[in-house]
Amino acid sequence: MSEVTAKEHYSSIPPERRLVNEKSFFQRLWKQMDIQLMVWPGVVLIFIFAYIPMYGVLTGFMDYDIFTGANIFENPWVGFKHFESFFNAPQFWTIMRNTIVISLLKLLIGFPAPIILALMLNEVRHRGFKRVIQSITYLPYFMSWVIVGSIVMSLLSTENGSINILLKGIGAIDESINFLSIRDYFWAILVSTNVWKDIGFNSIIFMAAIAGVNPSLYEASEIDGASRFKQMYLITIPTIMPIIIIFMILAMGSLLSAGFEDILILAQNPSLRPVSDVIDTYVYRAGLQNQRYDYGVAVGLFRAVVSVTLLTIANFLARRTGNSLW
Amino acid sequence: MLFKRLGYSDRIMIVVIYVFLILLSFTALYPFWNTLVVSLNEGLDTAKGGVTFWPRIFTFSNYATVFDDDQILNAFMITILRTIIGTISAIFMTALLAYGMSKSYLMGRKFFTIFFIVTMYFGGGLIPTFLLIKSLGLMNNFLVFIIPGLISVWNMIIFRTFFKSLPVGLEESAQIDGCSNWGVFLKIILPLSGPVIATLGLFTAIAHWNDWFAPTIYITNQDLMPVQTVLRRLLNANLFNQASGSGNVNSLTLETLGQKSLTAKSIISATIMVVSLPIIAVYPFVQKYFVKGVMVGSLKE
Numbered sequence: 001m002s003e004v005t006a007k008e009h010y011s012s013i014p015p016e017r018r019l020v021n022e023k024s025f026f027q028r029l030w031k032q033m034d035i036q037l038m039v040w041p042g043v044v045l046i047f048i049f050a051y052i053p054m055y056g057v058l059t060g061f062m063d064y065d066i067f068t069g070a071n072i073f074e075n076p077w078v079g080f081k082h083f084e085s086f087f088n089a090p091q092f093w094t095i096m097r098n099t100i101v102i103s104l105l106k107l108l109i110g111f112p113a114p115i116i117l118a119l120m121l122n123e124v125r126h127r128g129f130k131r132v133i134q135s136i137t138y139l140p141y142f143m144s145w146v147i148v149g150s151i152v153m154s155l156l157s158t159e160n161g162s163i164n165i166l167l168k169g170i171g172a173i174d175e176s177i178n179f180l181s182i183r184d185y186f187w188a189i190l191v192s193t194n195v196w197k198d199i200g201f202n203s204i205i206f207m208a209a210i211a212g213v214n215p216s217l218y219e220a221s222e223i224d225g226a227s228r229f230k231q232m233y234l235i236t237i238p239t240i241m242p243i244i245i246i247f248m249i250l251a252m253g254s255l256l257s258a259g260f261e262d263i264l265i266l267a268q269n270p271s272l273r274p275v276s277d278v279i280d281t282y283v284y285r286a287g288l289q290n291q292r293y294d295y296g297v298a299v300g301l302f303r304a305v306v307s308v309t310l311l312t313i314a315n316f317l318a319r320r321t322g323n324s325l326w
Numbered sequence: 327m328l329f330k331r332l333g334y335s336d337r338i339m340i341v342v343i344y345v346f347l348i349l350l351s352f353t354a355l356y357p358f359w360n361t362l363v364v365s366l367n368e369g370l371d372t373a374k375g376g377v378t379f380w381p382r383i384f385t386f387s388n389y390a391t392v393f394d395d396d397q398i399l400n401a402f403m404i405t406i407l408r409t410i411i412g413t414i415s416a417i418f419m420t421a422l423l424a425y426g427m428s429k430s431y432l433m434g435r436k437f438f439t440i441f442f443i444v445t446m447y448f449g450g451g452l453i454p455t456f457l458l459i460k461s462l463g464l465m466n467n468f469l470v471f472i473i474p475g476l477i478s479v480w481n482m483i484i485f486r487t488f489f490k491s492l493p494v495g496l497e498e499s500a501q502i503d504g505c506s507n508w509g510v511f512l513k514i515i516l517p518l519s520g521p522v523i524a525t526l527g528l529f530t531a532i533a534h535w536n537d538w539f540a541p542t543i544y545i546t547n548q549d550l551m552p553v554q555t556v557l558r559r560l561l562n563a564n565l566f567n568q569a570s571g572s573g574n575v576n577s578l579t580l581e582t583l584g585q586k587s588l589t590a591k592s593i594i595s596a597t598i599m600v601v602s603l604p605i606i607a608v609y610p611f612v613q614k615y616f617v618k619g620v621m622v623g624s625l626k627e
Contacts, residue, residue: 028433032433034508035426035429036432038423038425038507039423039426039438041419041423042419042423042482043438045473049455049473050445050449050450052458053451054448056450056455056457057451059453059454120346120347123339123340124343124344132351133347133351135609137351137354138613140354143536143602143605144535144536144601146538146555146557147554147598150598151598154360155357159373160376160377162356162360162378227333261539268561283451283453287453288452293453293456293457296453297451297453297454300451300452300453304448308447
C-alpha cells in the first residue's frame with residue numbers, strides 16, 4: 001500500500017470528529033468554485049434579461065424621455081398620470097370588453113374541446129386509427145402563428161378561398177365574403193382558429209390522465225352491465241376531475257391574456273380594431289409602435305397587477321378544493 | 327368486430343365518435359393540403375378560383391420564384407443559423423446551470439432557486455424588455471436571437487430533476503478517477519442525457535424556427551430578418567395590394583410581389599410550404615419525444 005498523506009488521512013475522518021474547526025465561508029466557497037462558476041453565467045443572464053426589465057416597470061410612473069440614457073431616474077415622476085389617462089381613454093371600455101370577451105370565449109370553447117377530444121380518443125379501441133388521428137390533430141400546434149394565420153387567410157380569402165368556394169357550392173351565398181374584414185365574424189374566426197391549432201396538443205395531458213384510471217374500475221362496471229357511455233361519465237370524467245379543475249383555475253388566472261400573436265396576425269385590417277383590440281395588442285401599438293413607452297408600461301403593469309390578483313384568488317379557490325398550485 | 331358486445335346506444339356513440347374524429351382530422355389536414363395544391367398550381371389560374379383538392383395546371387414556377395428571391399433565401403439562412411446556434415447554446419447553458427443547481431452542497435442554492443422561480447411568475451413586460459435590448463445595443467444585431475433566450479428556467483428545472491435522478495455512483499467513480507466537476511458534466515452527465523436533450527432541444531428549436539415577433543421589434547435591417555418575419559411582411563404587402571391595388575412598397579420581395587400581385591397568393595403558398603416543411607420533417611421525431619416532454623413539465627407542478 002502506498003503511503004497515506006496527512007491530507008488524505010484528515011479527509012477520511014468524519015467532520016464531527018475533526019479537531020480543527022470548519023473552514024471559513026470563503027474557503028468553502030473557493031473549494032466549490034467550479035460548481036459556482038457553472039451557476040453564475042445563468043444568474044447573470046437571468047438578472048439582466050428578467051430582473052432589469054422588472055425595474056424598468058418604474059417608467060410607468062414617469063414621463064419617459066426617449067433620449068434618456070441608462071439611468072431612468074433622470075425622468076420626472078408623475079405618479080399615476082399614465083394609468084389615469086388609460087382609464088379615461090376613449091378606447092378603454094372597448095379594450096376591456098374585447099379582452100374579457102375574447103378570453104372568456106377561448107375559455108368556454110377552447111377549454112372543454114381538448115377534454116372532449118381526449119374522451120373520444122379513449123373510446124377508440126383501434127390502436128392504429130387512434131395514433132393516426134393523434135398525429136394529425138397535434139400537427140397545427142407546431143406551426144407558427146404566421147403560418148397558421150396565412151393559411152386561415154388563404155382559406156377565407158375571396159380569391160380561391162376554400163370556405164367561399166364551399167359556401168357558394170352549397171348555395172348558401174352568391175357573392176364571396178371577405179370574412180376577415182367583417183367585425184361580426186372576427187371573434188368566431190379567432191376562437192375557432194385557436195381551438196383548431198391547440199385542440200390536439202392540449203388533449204395530451206388529459207389523455208395521460210385518462211390512461212391513469214384504474215382499469216379494474218372499468219372491468220367491475222362492465223360486469224355490472226354499464227354501457228360505454230355510462231363508464232365515461234361515471235368513471236372517466238370523475239377520475240380526471242382534479243386535473244380538469246387545476247387547468248381550469250390556471251386558465252382563470254390568465255383572464256386578461258386574451259392572446260397576442262393570434263390577434264396581431266389575424267386582425268391586420270385596421271377596421272377590425274373595435275372588436276380586436278385587447279390590452280396586449282394595445283400596449284404594443286400605443287406603447288411601442290407610437291413610442292409612448294411610459295404609457296405602454298403603465299397599461300402593461302395594470303394588466304400584470306390584475307392578472308396576479310386573479311391568479312392568487314384562483315389559487316385560493318384551488319386550495320379549498322385541495323388542488324393548490326403552490 | 328368493432329361492435330363486439332356493445333349495446334345499441336353504445337354502437338351509435340362509437341359511430342358518432344369515429345365520424346367526428348375523421349372530420350376533425352380532415353379539418354386539421356385540409357388547410358395544409360390546400361396550401362400545397364395552390365403552391366403547385368399556376369398562379370393566374372388560381373386567381374380564377376376553384377382550386378381545392380388537386381392542382382389544375384401543375385407547375386413548380388411558384389417555388390422557382392421563391393428560391394430566386396434573394397431576400398427570402400437570405401431570410402432562410404438567418405432562420406437556419408439562429409435555430410442551430412440558438413438551440414445548441416441555449417441547451418448547453420441551461421444544462422450547465424441545471425447541473426450546478428443539482429448539487430445539494432452548492433452554496434446559496436436556496437437563494438438561487440427562488441431567484442429563478444420568481445421569473446416564472448413575474449416579468450417586466452414588452453416595453454421594458456424592449457428598452458433593455460435597445461440600451462444593450464442588441465437592436466439589429468444577430469445576437470438578439472441568441473442571448474436573451476440562453477437560459478430557460480422551465481427547462482432548467484426539467485434538466486435538474488433529471489440530473490438528480492441519475493445514480494450518484496457514476497459521478498463518484500469518475501471523481502475517484504480524477505475527473506473534475508466540469509469533466510463529469512461534459513463526459514458523463516451530458517452523454518447520459520440524450521432523451522432529455524432531444525426533447526428540450528426539439529422544443530427550443532421549434533420555438534426558434536417559429537419566432538416572428540421578436541424580429542419585428544428588434545430588427546429593421548432587411549439582411550437580418552428571419553423567414554417567418556419576411557413571410558408576415560409578404561402577407562401584409564399582399565393585403566395592402568388587395569386593398570389599394572398598388573404595389574408601391576419599398577423592399578425587394580415586396581416589389582416582386584407588386585409586379586406579380588395576381589400570383590401573390592401562389593407565391594405566399596409556396597413560401598408557407600417551404601417554411602413549414604422542416605417542421606413537418608422533424609415532426610415524427612418530435613412526436614416521439616413531446617408526449618414525454620409534456621409529462622415531465624406537468625410532473626413539476
